[in-house]
Amino acid sequence: MKVLVVGAGISGIRTAQLLEQAGIEVAVFEARDRVGGRLETINLPEGYVEAGGEWIDSDQQRAISLLTEFGLEPEGHEQFPGRVLYQGEEAVEDHVWPDAEADARAIHHEATELCHQISPEPWLQDHLADLDKRTLASWFDHLCISPRGRWWVEAVTRSDEGEDSSAVGLLGWLVGYKHYLERTSGEMSAFRFPGGAQSLVARMSETLQGDIFFDHILHSVEQNEESVQIWCKGEMAFGDRVVITLPPPVLRKIEFPFDFPDEKLKAWETIGSARAIKVTLRFKRRFWLDEKWQGRMLSNLPFQQIWDSGREGAACLSAYICGQAAVNIARQRDPVAGVLRAVSEVAPLAQEEFVEGWLHDWIHDPYSLGAFTSLTPGSVRDALPHLATPVGRIHFAGEYASSWQGFVEGALESAERVVEEVLESGR
Template sequence: MSAPQTVDVCVIGAGLAGLRAAQQLCEAGLRVCVLEARDRVGGRTEGGVLCGQAVDVGGQWLGKTQTRALGLCDELGLSTYAQYSQGQRLIEVGGKLRRYRGTIPRMSLFALLDADRALRRINRAAAQIDPAAPWAAAEAARWDRMTIDQWLQQTLYTQSARSLIDIVVRAVLTCDAHEASLLQFFSYVAAAGGKVETLAETLDDGAQHLKIAGGAFQLAQRLAARLPAGVLQLGAPVHAVEASEAGVQIVHARGQVQADRLVVALAPALAAGIAFASPLPAARIQLHSRLPMGSVIKALIAYPRPFWKARGLSGEVASDQGALGPVMDATPPGSEHGFLVGFFDGHHSRALAGMPLEHRRDAAIRALQRYFGDAAAQPIGYVDKDWISDPWSQGCYVGIAAPGTLTTCGPALRAPCGRIHWAGTETATRWAGYLEGALESAERVVAEIIAARV
């Protein structure tokens, strides 16, 4: 075997967090290598093609308060445009499809008051949480013992209101309400600015307000292109790590690296696939098995024309029964065709994961026919990404904390383990789960490493 490559810092993972950290460490004058298991960069962002147009089959949306991501767009010469949201929205609750405008759909007065009360309680709880330490909140122990579903059953009186919040949970966390800790949900809202409506919205203050012209996958591609030659190695999954006082040895599929410091820019669930020869703290080891990824398949469907616009619809759909949802307009600027983007999430995605693409396409079209009628029956193109079945992702958008995880293991999320540092959007204190969170985590580990070398 050839001699190990010697660097100051080795970064595992060429997603946005890993690439941004590598770029900044290189600019600081350090010798860096980036090891990526895939044959591409981007992590949970990825490009696809639909009817000759570049599309995002991974993460893509930005919000106005996501200043790091917007700044990176400017730095890399990328422009943004607003998510199409003109017209009425559709929602299906209890088998009834309704049009509405605004954030909350039309319901009975009792259900409307019930839902509004729940949203206010979520936001009040989020206001009590420091996103950097949700486990320190006064009610953290109680909230972390409960699933979101248990809280909904105790809090809400009407089925319509419960269905509405269930829809929000699946859309935001890509899991079902009985799977996730209530504390994680509240802290996720806190990290997004403190209003659950922000996470679900496409309007001015929403997390889905802006898109990157040409696709968000370009962020990683352009960052990678700026790295010095030889820094990035694709097709190099890491098998083992051994850290000592002298440094860190990394064994990967293409060789070995000897580094002074290591950045693991992976979701905790993926870090579980690495053999750490030097023992990690117990709480860190537990995180690797107690933060499984969310469950989602992202699908884009093309039609000859955006027929929903002619009907006065925005293309936005949410449903408590249809397999595909939420749905939004995804038509690229200037395209003569009409594109929709939708998500199979939670239990819907697990039922379809690993199935043939034609099977998922048929399920998507059936759902769109439920919402839009016969006009949705004849698409001219379909592309999707089964994130659950991707071995180097195991799901999206973010790791899901089971009850009891954050209060017992949460402090280990960001804490360095000697010479090993942890990045990735799960570790962010602002906009965890988003591109913005990945960039925040990169800045933090760079600061940690530079401080440690002084």
């Protein structure tokens, strides 16, 4: 059996690895000139910084065992709790203002109650249909009492979701929250990839026997009873099966010139992709440590959230900006200067110590068209049941087609699932 894998992100490379371990011949096709996809490490003379995925949570066992496979230890971080700044007032992340804590508690309480009603297949629960149509923002508006509390719950959720709550469906958010409640360890964002996330994917790809064809942009897929054919820039490749690992906004652009299931097309249309960007600022030194500050902050300033992102000797602060603000900043003529100005309001030495900066615009990146999966209203019923299902010889993997949507862990889970699917199919 020969399997074509499209996409050399972590899900594609893991799929190829596991297929080869099962004795299957594999060829990988990738649009970019590198592996890693949304895991992209920027190497600097003094260290490195992550432009895309960066954190592994302590219960993301697949990601942690993958590091162990390569003799690596997950790297801890010491930035929590960070500073919180709202309208010029300052608090600490694990102990914000009493009104904000009260609103956050009310949200947690109500969400926990609702989560008890959600089964593993919430799309079958007709009585939850209204929750699926509703936005998370309208529910927050209903439950929060103080404007500061409303801002705080938005800031925390936006950071996890990569989106404004007005673009997120309540039921979809609750499905993710349920997952979070089921965690035995409450710790989030606990570790980073030592040496860089992209270099892990590069090391995985070096174990492959089959070729990776870079600069191969998939645009069309055909199949018949015997085989599947893919077209990349006028070149055609044949296989017994294909595993496509592209994110949904990119999938929508691929041609499937045969009778393709409507529910699958609707699922790709419905599911959202978070509008998230990173703006990285590189400095001469970690001047924030002199101010007894670890570099982490959530604020109502335009950068929303920053953290000390440079590894090894790199002195960098990365702003992680989500939702409409991300679109607005990405549109500016000089987004780096805008973010630097905002950071200087809270860290006055920033201007003086600044060396250079970069925008990592995942919203307009043609091979991601968004940062990671975000469940828009309607996604639970119209998208979730159809995302992972194969269509004949065409199989689907990627973070979106998993139970850990948005995470590296999901990309790895989808690889394991799709490999089982292909092996069970026989040929």
